Amino acid sequence: MxxxxxxxxxxxxxxxxxxxxxxxxxxxxxxxxxxxxxxxxGKTSLILQTIAKLRSKLSIxxxxxxxxxxxxxxxxxxxxxxxxxxxTQNMPESCSLIANMIDRALKSLPxxxxxxxxxxxxGNLICPSEFALGEHKxxxxxxxxxxxxKPIKYPMIFADADAVVINKMxxxxxxxxxxxxxxxxxEGLNPKVKFFEVSCKTGIGIEGWCSWLLTETQLNxxx
Amino acid sequence: MHELGVTQSIVNIVLDKAKEAQASKIVQxxxxxxxxxxxxxxxxxxYFDILSKDTIAQEASLIFIPxxxxxxxxxxxxxxHLQNTLWSCPKCDSQSVEIIGGRExxxxxxxxx
Ligand SMILES: Nc1nc2c(ncn2[C@@H]2O[C@H](COP(=O)(O)OP(=O)(O)OP(=O)(O)O)[C@@H](O)[C@H]2O)c(=O)[nH]1
Ligand SMILES: [Mg+2]
Ligand SMILES: [Zn+2]
Numbered sequence: 001m002x003x004x005x006x007x008x009x010x011x012x013x014x015x016x017x018x019x020x021x022x023x024x025x026x027x028x029x030x031x032x033x034x035x036x037x038x039x040x041x042g043k044t045s046l047i048l049q050t051i052a053k054l055r056s057k058l059s060i061x062x063x064x065x066x067x068x069x070x071x072x073x074x075x076x077x078x079x080x081x082x083x084x085x086x087x088t089q090n091m092p093e094s095c096s097l098i099a100n101m102i103d104r105a106l107k108s109l110p111x112x113x114x115x116x117x118x119x120x121x122x123g124n125l126i127c128p129s130e131f132a133l134g135e136h137k138x139x140x141x142x143x144x145x146x147x148x149x150k151p152i153k154y155p156m157i158f159a160d161a162d163a164v165v166i167n168k169m170x171x172x173x174x175x176x177x178x179x180x181x182x183x184x185x186x187e188g189l190n191p192k193v194k195f196f197e198v199s200c201k202t203g204i205g206i207e208g209w210c211s212w213l214l215t216e217t218q219l220n221x222x223x
Numbered sequence: 224m225h226e227l228g229v230t231q232s233i234v235n236i237v238l239d240k241a242k243e244a245q246a247s248k249i250v251q252x253x254x255x256x257x258x259x260x261x262x263x264x265x266x267x268x269x270y271f272d273i274l275s276k277d278t279i280a281q282e283a284s285l286i287f288i289p290x291x292x293x294x295x296x297x298x299x300x301x302x303x304h305l306q307n308t309l310w311s312c313p314k315c316d317s318q319s320v321e322i323i324g325g326r327e328x329x330x331x332x333x334x335x336x
Binding site: 001002003004005006007008009010011012013014091092093094095096098126127129130131152155156159184185187188189191 | 225227228229231232233235236237240241244246250254259260261262297310311317318319320322326328329330331332333334335336
């Protein structure tokens with residue numbers, strides 16, 4: 001018997017497909033955002049609000065990841081320039097999008113005509129943080145009814161986020177969500193993170209979120 | 224869960240390496256799985272038994288080398304291990320901590336015949 005040194009990253013295969021996706025996006029000057037949250041925090045709602053605000057300025061495509069169903073893609077259809085649904089239920093990773101699903105989805109999008117790609121990940125606060133997709137920025141949505149302890153329970157996803165959207169601000173009178181404590185916990189893990197407090201129902205805060213996203217898209221160094 | 228895809232990657236990596244080394248049998252695989260990497264060893268073992276069937280890795284034992292969550296306080300620079308999932312500095316109580324270890328997930332080495 002003999003010992004062989006290997007030292008090979010198990011997620012290396014995913015990471016290299018993600019890097020390839022990013023190169024393809026860069027060639028087409030597309031800015032891609034990976035949107036992650038627990039189920040129901042408001043990913044689809046934020047995408048719809050974002051498209052409504054930015055569609056006159058940007059051509060926006062959406063990739064919808066879900067374990068099953070095409071409900072979210074149906075909601076987006078007619079609003080976005082293009083939408084692709086990915087169902088993960090029969091795939092090796094059902095709890096998260098992974099880079100090769102994006103690789104396939106990109107092949108069916110009109111890349112020449114797109115400036116901004118919004119990727120709705122599978123609703124989950126654990127798994128998606130391990131899989132790079134080729135995105136330029138990561139955003140995590142937390143909504144008030146979920147409670148303010150999510151950064152403590154699921155630190156990884158918050159540690160890697162570029163932006164955190166606190167959604168369902170219209171719930172503030174009805175729930176004990178300590179916004180300052182939440183922000184403090186996230187900042188502890190991730191001092192550079194940007195916060196947006198929004199309600200996809202009332203539209204509050206959407207302006208600020210969209211202006212950040214517009215700037216990021218336009219500043220995309222690969223433009 | 225995502226352990227199926229991850230386990231497929233492990234099988235691919237070890238079979239490639241074994242072929243390179245002209246081994247006829249893989250006896251043991253040593254994996255480093257960080258405490259914060261978010262993968263469940265029992266799940267990996269479960270899928271490994273299925274995916275390695277009829278390959279030279281078939282009877283290999285999987286050894287998980289733990290890599291504890293290592294944190295560093297941004298306030299006073301104290302390094303510490305995560306305890307009771309408490310993300311605050313044991314010295315100054317600051318909640319501003321940097322993750323410096325525990326997210327790794329890799330095939331470290333293997334024993335072959
Ligand atoms: N009151 C209120 N409800 C909201 C807000 N944002 C979203 N919702 C509602 O919350 C529910 C879930 O929203 P979605 O946008 O579908 O959430 P999601 O994260 O896409 O959900 P999944 O794709 O199933 O993980 C829907 O009924 C929305 O109408 C908000 O700001 N305030
Ligand atoms: Mg949705
Ligand atoms: Zn300290």
